[in-house]
Amino acid sequence: MFGCLVAGRPLQTNLQQIDETHAIFELPAAGSINHVCVFLLGTVPFPEGYGATVHFFWPGKGFQLLGMLSNEKPSAIFRLRGTYSAQSTNAHAVFTDAASDAAPSDVTAFLGLSIEPLPQIMAEVATLPSAVAKSSANPVADSTLMAERIVRHLFNYLSSFVGGNPSALTPDVMVPMSMIAKWYENFLTKVRNSGIGFLENQE
Template sequence: MFGCLVAGRLLQTNLQQVDETHALFELPNASTINHVCVFLLGTMPFPDGYGATVHFHWPEKGFQLLGMLSNEKPSAIFRLRGTFTPSTTYGAFNAGQPTEASLPTDVTAILGLSVEPLDQIHAQMGSLPSFIAKPNQDPSKDPTVLAERIVKNLFNYLSSFTGGGPLTPDVAVPMGLIAKWYEGFMSKVKNSGVAFLEREQS
């Protein structure tokens, strides 16, 4: 149901199920990770009224809430480096590890996903200092929002060539398709800026 992509690495679909509503990805060599993208694979939507919170766990530091996914927001990019604050941990994943140890240089971190009702998710999102509920947020002023929308645009474009099936790591994508997407994408940016990315979110 979920995929995970760390910049410069292969797509991860090796999701480990913890229980009916919790799952995780292991992120080896976590000290080298700056950003991670998490998304729905398109094989199965959330049940109506449900989504997932996304949490990051650094060994001995507990889990920290990063953000959310839903059928309306099927992908998200999160900045990991320099954002961890041990005081904001999440009990459903947190096994009570100490929070004072210094960060190891090379560790395996965990990206946790918790399927929950959307009303509970939105309540949690409101507690994030970085969460701003602006439906008309200008992506050109936030590089993370802009990058997420560009990746989603490419993902949607490539998915249209799979005959309606999901885009998985086993699906070969000809480089010519990516070149064609790039030419069309840059043409739109030159003609109308990035406003079309905002329209694709609605």
């Protein structure tokens, strides 16, 4: 039902079932992971009115709620590095028993999925930091923010050709299409290789 993808690694479908509503992915060599993408494989949808919360477990630090998946939101990319804060929910107790068998020296983290009613999921997601909660609850705001970051990236790229002075980019300045084509190629390469985290670094 679920797939998990860490940039630079093969697609993982080796989901380990804990019980009827909980499952985990093992994430070996977790110290090198910046972003992880989780998604529905498209073979089995959630039952009506249900979705899944997504949790991250780091040995010795506990669990962190990352976000959610649903039939309306079948995939999500989560940033792991630099955002860790341990939390505790009912789902975490189930995952902790399954993850406690791994030796901390292995540095194997776990991605937990808990199938729950959507109202319960929305209440849990609302406890996340405000920026994450807004983007999870409002896809339009999330899309607007992403579009703004992409345009800012293009603007910064073009500014670098006028001595780093954005004010030099006036309506009278002609920008060759080859410049934009080059930016587009570089942009797609970055996204394929390392995800979209670099866009956040512009803030």
